[in-house]
Amino acid sequence: MQIATQPFSQAPAKHGVAADAAPRPANPDWTVEQGWEHYSAADHATWKTLFERQTRLLPGRACDAFLQGLRDLPIDAHQIPDFRRVNTALLRRTGWQLVAVPGLVPDAVFFGHLAERRFPAGNFIRSAGQLDYLEEPDVFHDVFGHVPMLMNPAMANFIQAYGQGGLRAQQLGQLAQLARVYWYTVEFGLLQQGHGLRIYGAGIVSSFSETRYALDDASPNRLRFCLERVMRTRYRIDDLQETYFVIHDLDELLALAQTDFAPLYARVAGQPDYQPSDVLPTDTVFHRGTRAYQAARAASTTRAG
Ligand code: HBI
Ligand code: FE
Numbered sequence: 316m317q318i319a320t321q322p323f324s325q326a327p328a329k330h331g332v333a334a335d336a337a338p339r340p341a342n343p344d345w346t347v348e349q350g351w352e353h354y355s356a357a358d359h360a361t362w363k364t365l366f367e368r369q370t371r372l373l374p375g376r377a378c379d380a381f382l383q384g385l386r387d388l389p390i391d392a393h394q395i396p397d398f399r400r401v402n403t404a405l406l407r408r409t410g411w412q413l414v415a416v417p418g419l420v421p422d423a424v425f426f427g428h429l430a431e432r433r434f435p436a437g438n439f440i441r442s443a444g445q446l447d448y449l450e451e452p453d454v455f456h457d458v459f460g461h462v463p464m465l466m467n468p469a470m471a472n473f474i475q476a477y478g479q480g481g482l483r484a485q486q487l488g489q490l491a492q493l494a495r496v497y498w499y500t501v502e503f504g505l506l507q508q509g510h511g512l513r514i515y516g517a518g519i520v521s522s523f524s525e526t527r528y529a530l531d532d533a534s535p536n537r538l539r540f541c542l543e544r545v546m547r548t549r550y551r552i553d554d555l556q557e558t559y560f561v562i563h564d565l566d567e568l569l570a571l572a573q574t575d576f577a578p579l580y581a582r583v584a585g586q587p588d589y590q591p592s593d594v595l596p597t598d599t600v601f602h603r604g605t606r607a608y609q610a611a612r613a614a615s616t617t618r619a620g
Contacts (some may be wrong), residue, residue: 321524340417345424349398349438359394365455366392367523372526378513381472381520382566384463384568395440396458397574407460409471413462418451422485429478434465447523460517469565469572470515474501477571478573492546499545500568505529505537505561512601513562515517523615528555532610536592537561539599541580542571548589557591557609561601 337612340347371394373382387408389400402412414428415438428435436457441449449456464470477497484493502518512530514520519529529535540560551557562568594603 339413341602344414344427345416345420345435346414347417347438351397351399354440356439357443361440361446362395362455363392365446366459368523369459369521369526373520374521376514376530377516377520378508378524380467381515383465384466385459387466388456388462390462398436398458401458401462405465408466409468411456411465411471412596417521422490424483426478426481426485429474432471432475433477434461434474436461438566456517457520459498460521464501464515464517467565469569471499473568477501480576484576484580487577487580489584491578492580492583493552493576495546495548496542496571499540499548499549499560500562503529503559504540504548505559506565507561508562511561515565516559525555528608532608533602533605534611535559535602536594536604536610537601538594539601541598542566542574544589544595544598546579546583547586548593549591551591554612555608557604557606558593588600596619 357568363580370385386398386556390396398413398415405411405413405500409432411432411434413436414433416435417439418437420428420435425435434457435455437451439453440455441453465474477493480493481490484490500516504514504516505512506520507513513531514526516529519525535556536558538558538560540562545560592604592606592609594600
């Protein structure tokens with residue numbers, strides 16, 4: 316996945332492919348100290364602003380597992396969480412822990428950590444002037460967005476399996492296809508809960524604009540998740556998504572974690588990609604997007620440029 320440059324006034328917090336430009340840190344696994352003592356009052360204030368505006372939006376939008384995970388963690392508005400305290404709760408619940416990294420790390424390093432149930436989390440926080448714009452995943456995206464779901468056993472197993480599968484996919488030249496599965500689930504997934512849709516994806520739940528857009532806006536497609544279809548679907552890294560895929564419940568991730576991807580890579584290889592906006596005759600459609608948001612964006616870009 317890609318963090319790239321985001322017009323993040325619109326877009327969510329996300330992630331990137333290899334961190335080629337970053338200087339190689341002293342540790343071969345790229346970990347650093349969180350350095351919790353070094354956060355400034357302004358850093359904690361930024362966290363508070365982000366935390367409060369997100370938690371106001373989440374009841375009725377985030378799935379129950381996310382809200383429960385958040386309640387069970389020592390994470391609140393007052394200060395940037397101390398990874399040591401978070402890890403006590405997380406280790407006890409699902410055997411996961413956070414490790415601090417300075418930003419994006421190379422794919423292989425990222426997968427190596429996930430395979431060992433270590434989630435690399437940025438130790439820095441975005442600046443107060445860029446609350447909605449992120450080039451690399453920071454501590455708010457990584458901790459607020461991802462850690463509540465890591466308290467859930469299905470998600471805990473799925474992300475570990477992604478780490479294990481990532482190294483294999485790289486060797487097979489199929490990483491792009493696997494990364495799409497992560498993107499459309501862990502980062503931008505929706506699920507069915509009762510009669511409605513709810514958010515479980517970290518990229519949505521950590522983004523002020525996308526939290527409402529993903530569920531309430533008429534623009535994007537909301538389609539039933541289908542593994543092979545998703546493996547062939549490109550995604551946007553620099554703007555709000557054009558399509559969200561919906562799973563029945565988190566147990567569907569458990570099944571995904573146990574899936575052998577090798578035959579799927581073989582089938583998908585050589586078949587054309589789908590565009591982020593495509594709706595196929597074979598899709599189960601919860602909502603067909605109007606694309607109004609994308610049309611307005613295109614119009615304003617044309618006028619400006
Ligand atoms: N590094 N810190 C960090 N966080 C990520 O989410 C991340 C990364 N490196 C690579 C990566 N994601 C993705 O490109 C892989 O999931 C494919
Ligand atoms: Fe993320």
